[in-house]
Amino acid sequence: xxxxxxxxxxxxxxxxxxxxxxxxxxxxxxxxxxxxxxxxxxxxxxxxxxxxxxxxxxxxxxxxxxxxxxxxxxxxxxxxxxxxxxxxxxxxxxxxxxxxxxxxxxxxxxxxxxxxxxxxxxxxxxxxxxxxxxxxxxxxxxxxxxxxxxxxxxxxxxxxxx
Amino acid sequence: xxxxxxxxxxxxxxxxxxxxxxxxxxxxxxxxxxxxxxxxxxxxxxxxxxxxxxxxxxxxxxxxxxxxxxxxxxxxxxxxxxxxxxxxxxxxxxxxxxxxxxxxxxxxxxxxxx
Numbered sequence: 001x002x003x004x005x006x007x008x009x010x011x012x013x014x015x016x017x018x019x020x021x022x023x024x025x026x027x028x029x030x031x032x033x034x035x036x037x038x039x040x041x042x043x044x045x046x047x048x049x050x051x052x053x054x055x056x057x058x059x060x061x062x063x064x065x066x067x068x069x070x071x072x073x074x075x076x077x078x079x080x081x082x083x084x085x086x087x088x089x090x091x092x093x094x095x096x097x098x099x100x101x102x103x104x105x106x107x108x109x110x111x112x113x114x115x116x117x118x119x120x121x122x123x124x125x126x127x128x129x130x131x132x133x134x135x136x137x138x139x140x141x142x143x144x145x146x147x148x149x150x151x152x153x154x155x156x157x158x159x160x161x162x
Numbered sequence: 163x164x165x166x167x168x169x170x171x172x173x174x175x176x177x178x179x180x181x182x183x184x185x186x187x188x189x190x191x192x193x194x195x196x197x198x199x200x201x202x203x204x205x206x207x208x209x210x211x212x213x214x215x216x217x218x219x220x221x222x223x224x225x226x227x228x229x230x231x232x233x234x235x236x237x238x239x240x241x242x243x244x245x246x247x248x249x250x251x252x253x254x255x256x257x258x259x260x261x262x263x264x265x266x267x268x269x270x271x272x273x274x275x276x
Contacts, residue, residue, distance in 0.1 A: 059273065067273030069236065069264035109224055109231045125238050126216050128263045 041101040048098075049115050052088035053145045057102050058112040062089050069124035073112045076131045086145040117143055171230055176202060183226040184208045187244055192260050196270030199235030203260040206239055207247040216241070236271050238264065 049055055054077070060066030062074050077087065092099035092111055099111070106113050106120050114121040116139060121127070130136035140146050169175055173191040180186045188207035195201045211219045219241035224231060231237045240261050242250065250258040266272050 067236075067264070068266065068271055069238075069273075072263045107221070107224075109228070110237055120217075122217050122220065124264050125240065125261055126220060128261065129216060129240070 037101050037104045041097050042105065045098065045101055045105045048088075048090050049118050053086045053117055053143060054082055054088070054140075055115040056087070056089045056112055057092055057098070057115075058089055059091070059093050061091055066093060067111070069110070070112045073114065073124050073127050076127050076136070077114075080131065080136060080140055081147045082140060083145055083147045116140070116145070168233070171200060171202075171234055173202065176204065176227065176230060179227065179230065180204070180206055180208075180223070184222065185210050188247060190260055192269075194236075194238075194262070194265050194269055194271050196266065196268075196272050200233075201236035201238075201271040202234060203238035203262060203265075204240070205242070205247075205258065205260045207242050207244055209244060211241050211243045212245075236264070236273075 048057075056062075056070075056073060056077065058065060058067075058070035058073065060070055065071035065074055074089075090098065092102060102111070102113060103109055108120070108123060110123050112124055112127075114123070114127055121139075122130075127136065130139070173193050176191045177189045180189045180191075184206065186206050186208040188205070190205040192203050193201070194203050206223060210222060214222070220239060223239050223241060227237070238261050242258075247258060262269055264271060
């Protein structure tokens with residue numbers, strides 16, 4: 001059987017990652033069709049969305065994104081200086097119910113998906129365009145989720161991998 | 163399901179669909195398929211976007227191409243009103259185009275093939 005644990009949570013930097021205790025056991029009901037978002041999955045996603053002020057559903061992990069769009073999104077959040085303590089990432093590749101469920105939950109067909117303060121912001125196109133036009137900086141500032149002090153402290157975590 | 167009867171998803175097919183379904187006045191669809199399935203990126207210009215924020219515009223596009231997007235691996239879009247498009251064309255010397263974020267140096271999408 002596949003993993004039954006709640007979607008694993010990952011923070012920006014492995015170094016700053018506290019020993020995250022596994023969350024309460026996630027008991028999905030059996031699906032015969034993936035299209036139906038069960039109450040159990042919906043509740044698990046509710047929890048995931050509320051698990052941090054900034055939440056990214058992505059393919060792969062912040063350290064090792066498995067898709068260019070997820071990589072671009074993580075890089076933007078790093079460049080913006082999002083506080084790792086206020087950020088959680090969920091790898092949809094680890095959980096097929098999350099992967100299907102999040103699309104229906106957000107009414108959004110692609111991954112990655114960004115939530116800020118439990119509100120859906122958008123996917124990679126929107127994240128990148130908001131990064132470029134200054135809206136993202138403004139929003140993150142308003143929500144008080146940036147690293148205090150040194151500007152761009154998170155940049156070192158988003159070095160380009162060519 | 164009648165898989166055989168579904169039209170192949172191509173740049174032209176998506177382009178035509180967007181013109182019909184979204185009243186798009188200008189559409190540029192680019193195939194950026196790399197090693198992990200069909201991927202397209204697009205620039206869509208439509209008067210339907212006037213007065214809507216970015217999220218609402220993308221939701222319009224996603225709804226218009228619901229079935230098509232579900233069948234491909236990756237989809238990227240830039241949604242502009244005719245006025246915004248003209249401005250950006252002027253500012254970029256006619257180089258307004260689809261977003262290429264998320265692609266590699268060759269303009270292709272890399273990622274897991276699932």
